[in-house]
């Protein structure tokens with residue numbers, strides 16, 4: 091199996107692939123891989139020759155120590171799943187490999203994009219994400235990097251980072267993978283009981299409800315009706331916002347060409363997020 095635990099070892103393998111004229115695709119993950127991740131890897135194989143998958147539970151993006159402690163870790167299973175997909179270069183670094191003493195990263199101004207939605211409830215989260223993704227990009231130097239749209243705000247912020255720092259990598263957003271009943275796949279779903287899995291469907295149902303309201307209501311009216319609809323379920327809502335997909339600014343009176351509804355809620359002990367673009 092092609093597993094690399096150090097930057098040096100991974101970079102040697104990437105250099106060899108580049109010398110063979112191959113393009114490099116990159117799928118950053120925190121492990122506990124599910125079908126959503128695997129679909130990103132399959133897309134990466136369709137668009138690039140060599141695919142690197144990193145598995146690193148990044149401590150700097152967890153504002154809640156309990157969430158970090160409970161985050162599922164299952165490297166052996168992850169490696170087996172990846173191996174079935176083809177010749178993936180797996181990068182499973184230690185924290186010291188990702189954050190060396192001569193860390194190349196300099197904080198950038200995200201122009202408030204990190205202060206809204208997830209940013210409001212998870213202070214510092216996106217600073218941690220930007221930092222780790224930047225350092226990973228510096229190590230892997232991919233031609234294309236693949237991110238799931240489930241983390242809608244993360245994709246927008248990574249695209250912003252690439253623009254601000256003028257990085258030569260193409261960001262490829264990929265559709266959210268859902269269970270048959272509509273629940274967005276997430277590593278955190280592993281911590282839900284059967285009852286909670288059932289209750290969590292209210293998230294997708296609410297997103298569909300908003301879609302059905304869109305032709306008749308303003309974003310503000312749709313948002314209010316959707317909060318009432320959501321609150322009939324058993325989850326505890328953290329936020330439900332309809333925003334412009336580019337600026338992440340909340341929409342009130344008019345729908346923009348690309349509007350996205352984002353939801354974050356607690357299902358028992360587990361915090362779930364999802365979104366839908368209209």
Ligand code: PAF
Nearest residue numbers: 118119120148219222241
């Ligand atoms: O989406 C994730 O799993 C993480 O935020 C990422 C992009 C791997 C950075 O740690």
